[in-house]
Amino acid sequence: MTQALTEQHHDVSQGQTMRRALLHGPHDLRLRDERRPEALPGEVMLRHSAVSVCGSDMHDHHEGGTGPAAIKAPTTPGHEFAATVIGGSGERFGLPDGSLVAADPAQNCGHCEQCLAGYPNLCPNVRFLGSPGVNGGLAEYVPVPPHSLFAVPEDSAPALTALPEPLGAALHALDITNIRPMSGVTVLGAGPIGRMIAQVARVCGAAHVRGEADVLEATICPDAPDQAAQVARIGGRVTLVGIPDGDRFEMNAANARRKAPIIKMSRRMGQIYPRATELVSRGRLDIASISTHHYDLKAVTHPKRSVPTM
Numbered sequence: 001m002t003q004a005l006t007e008q009h010h011d012v013s014q015g016q017t018m019r020r021a022l023l024h025g026p027h028d029l030r031l032r033d034e035r036r037p038e039a040l041p042g043e044v045m046l047r048h049s050a051v052s053v054c055g056s057d058m059h060d061h062h063e064g065g066t067g068p069a070a071i072k073a074p075t076t077p078g079h080e081f082a083a084t085v086i087g088g089s090g091e092r093f094g095l096p097d098g099s100l101v102a103a104d105p106a107q108n109c110g111h112c113e114q115c116l117a118g119y120p121n122l123c124p125n126v127r128f129l130g131s132p133g134v135n136g137g138l139a140e141y142v143p144v145p146p147h148s149l150f151a152v153p154e155d156s157a158p159a160l161t162a163l164p165e166p167l168g169a170a171l172h173a174l175d176i177t178n179i180r181p182m183s184g185v186t187v188l189g190a191g192p193i194g195r196m197i198a199q200v201a202r203v204c205g206a207a208h209v210r211g212e213a214d215v216l217e218a219t220i221c222p223d224a225p226d227q228a229a230q231v232a233r234i235g236g237r238v239t240l241v242g243i244p245d246g247d248r249f250e251m252n253a254a255n256a257r258r259k260a261p262i263i264k265m266s267r268r269m270g271q272i273y274p275r276a277t278e279l280v281s282r283g284r285l286d287i288a289s290i291s292t293h294h295y296d297l298k299a300v301t302h303p304k305r306s307v308p309t310m
């Protein structure tokens, strides 16, 4: 997983400007100098310290969007980010200056049927930072509401503090798969999400895979859901997490009908940040190995470095 880190801040005129990355369309990521934003009442001003590049960012970068959510206006990517509280803006929310925080990018409405039923990850009105049309964290300064921020221990590495978002996606996928202790689990996909799912499955008590298993699919391959159904145990569970290239996937009907697995689509996550940050801070996962490449913010427009190879 590639991460952009800001080590040196770009102060053009006494700190009044900043750099922001903007995705204009497929393979068109640019850096812009602009006026630093100000925190509105009820917002906390953050100075970014690390942003991870997600598979959905890669779809946006390569295809100009993820499914029907297309980039129509230049948008700052970055929904997996860690940052530091500055300017006294977090004091009244219990976040003193210098606090390192993980930011939850999902701002659900809180009053729709799905939110009220306890499924904020399915909120149709969600405002998701870093998705097409909503600026995310790949800028030097970002104002964020305090309820979206989760403080982490002071000695946490910023690069790891950006990872509770994808880790939350892994936790959610396992939650809805209802992994049973010492049951078999197969994970398709060895990208960051697949590797996190495999690690958390072990923490949940999954045994090594021996034959029949429940399956979690976390790839970009349109035929991976079919493979998942092929290797699933009869009557088992198949959870689809990945976003397929081309926004379509395939599944052989006869196999799926005969095995009759419970097939679920995993959509983002609910209120999982506290659990995700706890897992990281307690050292229960080898999360550091997920973070493979670090670049300065200014490198995001470098044609080779802006697209990680995983």
Ligand SMILES: [Zn+2]
Pocket: 054, 055, 056, 079, 080, 165, 166
């Ligand atoms: Zn993500």
Ligand SMILES: [Zn+2]
Pocket: 108, 109, 110, 111, 112, 113, 114, 115, 123, 124, 125, 126
């Ligand atoms: Zn809602």
